[in-house]
Amino acid sequence: MSVQTDASTTLDVRALGVTAVNRALRALPDGASATLIEVRGAHNLGVGLFNNITITINGNTGYYVAGLCDGPDFVINGSVGWGVGENLMSGVVRVRGNASESTAATAHGGLVIVEGDASSRAAISLKGGSLAVAGNVGHMSAFMAQAGTVLVGGDAGDSLGDSLYEAVIYVGGTIRSLGADARTEELTDADITKVRDMCQAANFDHINADTVTKVVSARALYHFDALKDQRY
Amino acid sequence: MCGIVGLLVRDRALEADLGRHFAAMLEEMTARGPDSSGMAIYDRDVPQGSLRWSLRGGGVTTDWAAVGAAVEAESGVLTQLEAIDDVAFLVTAASREAVHEGLRLAADEQITVVGVGRAMKLIKDVGLPREICEHYNVPAMTGYMALGHTRMATESAVTTDGAHPFSPSNDLALVHNGSFSNHASIRRQLLDAGVACLTDNDTEVAAQFIGYRMGQGDDLEEAMRHVLKEFDGFFTLVVSAERSFSVVRDAFACKPMVIAETDAYVAVASEYHALAGLPGIDDARVFEPHPEEIHTWIV
Numbered sequence: 001m002s003v004q005t006d007a008s009t010t011l012d013v014r015a016l017g018v019t020a021v022n023r024a025l026r027a028l029p030d031g032a033s034a035t036l037i038e039v040r041g042a043h044n045l046g047v048g049l050f051n052n053i054t055i056t057i058n059g060n061t062g063y064y065v066a067g068l069c070d071g072p073d074f075v076i077n078g079s080v081g082w083g084v085g086e087n088l089m090s091g092v093v094r095v096r097g098n099a100s101e102s103t104a105a106t107a108h109g110g111l112v113i114v115e116g117d118a119s120s121r122a123a124i125s126l127k128g129g130s131l132a133v134a135g136n137v138g139h140m141s142a143f144m145a146q147a148g149t150v151l152v153g154g155d156a157g158d159s160l161g162d163s164l165y166e167a168v169i170y171v172g173g174t175i176r177s178l179g180a181d182a183r184t185e186e187l188t189d190a191d192i193t194k195v196r197d198m199c200q201a202a203n204f205d206h207i208n209a210d211t212v213t214k215v216v217s218a219r220a221l222y223h224f225d226a227l228k229d230q231r232y
Numbered sequence: 233m234c235g236i237v238g239l240l241v242r243d244r245a246l247e248a249d250l251g252r253h254f255a256a257m258l259e260e261m262t263a264r265g266p267d268s269s270g271m272a273i274y275d276r277d278v279p280q281g282s283l284r285w286s287l288r289g290g291g292v293t294t295d296w297a298a299v300g301a302a303v304e305a306e307s308g309v310l311t312q313l314e315a316i317d318d319v320a321f322l323v324t325a326a327s328r329e330a331v332h333e334g335l336r337l338a339a340d341e342q343i344t345v346v347g348v349g350r351a352m353k354l355i356k357d358v359g360l361p362r363e364i365c366e367h368y369n370v371p372a373m374t375g376y377m378a379l380g381h382t383r384m385a386t387e388s389a390v391t392t393d394g395a396h397p398f399s400p401s402n403d404l405a406l407v408h409n410g411s412f413s414n415h416a417s418i419r420r421q422l423l424d425a426g427v428a429c430l431t432d433n434d435t436e437v438a439a440q441f442i443g444y445r446m447g448q449g450d451d452l453e454e455a456m457r458h459v460l461k462e463f464d465g466f467f468t469l470v471v472s473a474e475r476s477f478s479v480v481r482d483a484f485a486c487k488p489m490v491i492a493e494t495d496a497y498v499a500v501a502s503e504y505h506a507l508a509g510l511p512g513i514d515d516a517r518v519f520e521p522h523p524e525e526i527h528t529w530i531v
Contacts, residue, residue: 041505060518062505079518081504082488100520101485119520120485139485139523157522 014038018045025072028053043081046074066093069110085112088129092201101138104131107148113202120157123150126167132202142169142215143179151198153207161215165222169215170195172207181221185214234396234409235261235382235502236489238470240477240529243496244376246511247275251373253510255365257499258380260506262361264409265382268395269364270356272405272472274531275375278323278350283402285322285331286354288392290342296320299343303334316368321353344393349403351375351474356395376531379472381407387415387434398436400443403474408435409487409502410467418462438463442471452478453528460524470500478528485523492516498529 009028011021013036022045025034030052036045039059046055048068057065060078070089079097088107098116105121107129114122114131120138123131126145133150139157142150145167155173162179170191178184187210195209237257241247251273258269278284287299300313300322307326314321324331328348335343347354353373357364361382365371381396388394397405412418415434418441422429427444429436438459445455452473459469460480468487471478479500481489492499492507494516501507504518521527 040508041503043503043505060504060508062503079504098519100488100490120523 008032009034011036012038013042013045014040018042021045022047022049025049025053025055026051039078041081046072060097066091066112069093079116084114085110085129088112098135099133103133103137104129107131111201117154123148123167123169126150130198130201132198132204134202134204134206136173139176140179142167145169149194149198151195151202151204151207151212153204161217163221164215164217166217170198170212171215172212175213175215178215181218182215183218185216187212187214233264233384234407235264235506236380236407236409236468236470236500237261237502237506238377238379238472238477238479238498238500240377240498240531241375241496242494242498246496247376248374250375250378252371254373254378254380255362255371256509257501257506258361258365258370258382260509261380261382261502264502265384266360267383267385267390268356268358268392269361269380269382270354270395270397270407271370271378271380272347272397272399273353273355273370273373273375274349274351274377274403274472274474275353275373276351279325282323282325283348283350284353285324285348286346286352287320287322287335288344288346289318289320289339290344291318294318294320294339294343299335299338302338303331306330306334306337319355319357319368347397347399347405349399349474351377352399352403352405352472354397354399354405356392356397358390358392358395377472377477379405379407379470379477387411388432393431394433396435397472398433398439400439401446404439404443404446404471406435406439406442406469406471408438408467408469410465410482412438412463412465412467414462414464434465438467438469446473452476453526456480456526456528460526468502475531476528477531478526479521480526481521481523483523489521490518491521491527492518 033054036057041062043062052071057076062081064083066074067086074093083102085093085104088110090110094113099114099118101119103118103122104112106125108127111130114133117135118133122137122141124143126148128147134153136154142161144163146165150169152171156175158177159179161182296315307330309326311324396407412434415437442455468489
């Protein structure tokens with residue numbers, strides 16, 4: 001059950017249930033740390049937390065782990081289901097295994113790191129957060145991503161960056177196909193620095209920042225014009 | 233939303249525990265489909281030359297002993313009958329015509345044939361997965377393969393007939409998470425080809441389509457490829473046949489599927505937590521099928 005020690009709290013997800021675990025996490029003071037065990041694929045672990053705590057999850061999780069958070073850092077020693085770090089506002093979420101669909105969907109801030117592969121629609125509708133995937137990403141990744149950065153160490157699936165806005169994607173491996181209104185662009189020195197910084201933050205040493213492929217919006221599909229109304 | 237689970241046993245020692253593991257997996261999918269559920273369970277208990285008929289009565293008490301006797305009288309062949317309330321499994325070497333005639337004589341069109349096969353036992357009902365599993369004693373069942381579904385109805389009414397799996401031909405069972413948008417068109421095409429669907433359910437159309445394709449000579453994987461070509465909509469499908477087991481997701485892959493493979497079994501589920509209680513899961517190869525990728529295992 002719940003074991004309080006000086007530095008860390010251990011929470012048994014199977015014994016306590018998800019609601020009680022999340023309530024216990026929410027009650028921890030800034031600087032505290034907690035370890036979740038007996039996870040067994042449970043959904044919605046560690047969602048909606050605003051305290052600056054460190055959470056270690058031992059096992060595979062279900063959907064939406066670390067979603068809606070603005071503060072805590074997570075290390076997940078396992079694979080995760082759909083929507084890890086969904087709508088993340090800040091904090092670092094590290095997944096040691098693979099991630100299923102919609103990784104870091106709509107994340108406004110923070111950094112989601114996947115050490116394995118991420119599946120379809122990674123970084124969908126990204127709004128300013130960062131996603132670093134060591135391996136591959138599935139199809140329709142970065143779909144309608146508005147702002148933020150996506151770094152893929154491996155290969156990207158079909159329709160990468162479809163209907164992209166101002167988010168930027170860097171791919172170390174191959175791109176199966178680009179989505180509508182996505183195009184590649186030459187790397188600038190600023191890009192190379194950005195990729196290096198992101199590799200350092202993610203602790204990736206297998207990506208050559210000088211040779212990644214940069215994907216941005218071709219801006220042929222979206223015509224957002226803030227001054228439009230003043231013309232009439 | 234609907235839930236899917238499947239378990240294919242590779243290590244024969246595990247066959248004795250099939251029902252127990254399968255029922256636990258199905259219960260984990262309750263939140264995805266609490267209105268009805270169903271299952272196809274495959275075992276080696278039917279003698280060579282016989283078929284097992286999965287039957288359901290008309291909602292009133294059926295005199296199953298009289299049904300068995302009528303089939304025996306009609307065919308002149310011995311039948312075995314195992315009944316649990318409104319559901320019965322009739323094992324017989326009698327011809328299809330003799331069984332149907334026996335059913336008609338004993339119960340006057342009140343009995344539905346849910347499925348027929350050399351290995352398959354098909355059960356479906358309205359209610360929570362746990363209640364259905366307990367009612368039909370599923371945890372005690374043995375066998376080499378099981379496929380299950382928990383339903384949250386979208387395209388047709390919550391009825392036992394609308395519950396999955398659908399079985400279009402011997403030993404074939406299909407479950408579906410998603411919805412088809414062109415099922416009415418394909419239903420008409422099938423009717424032109426002489427295949428009539430029995431319910432308003434969209435999933436049944438896919439089942440009948442696969443049954444039709446396999447009747448035309450396709451193997452299971454070829455039939456699944458035709459599904460990808462002809463059907464519009466969202467789907468994760470799992471189809472089991474007597475000796476094979478196949479999984480496919482549509483091009484968008486909006487409906488989930490997780491697969492776990494070990495030397496002892498192949499297990500599939502809509503969500504990982506349905507697999508988390510299986511023996512040796514921590515050492516299993518766990519992965520998700522890519523869009524339009526057909527995975528088939530041969531028993």
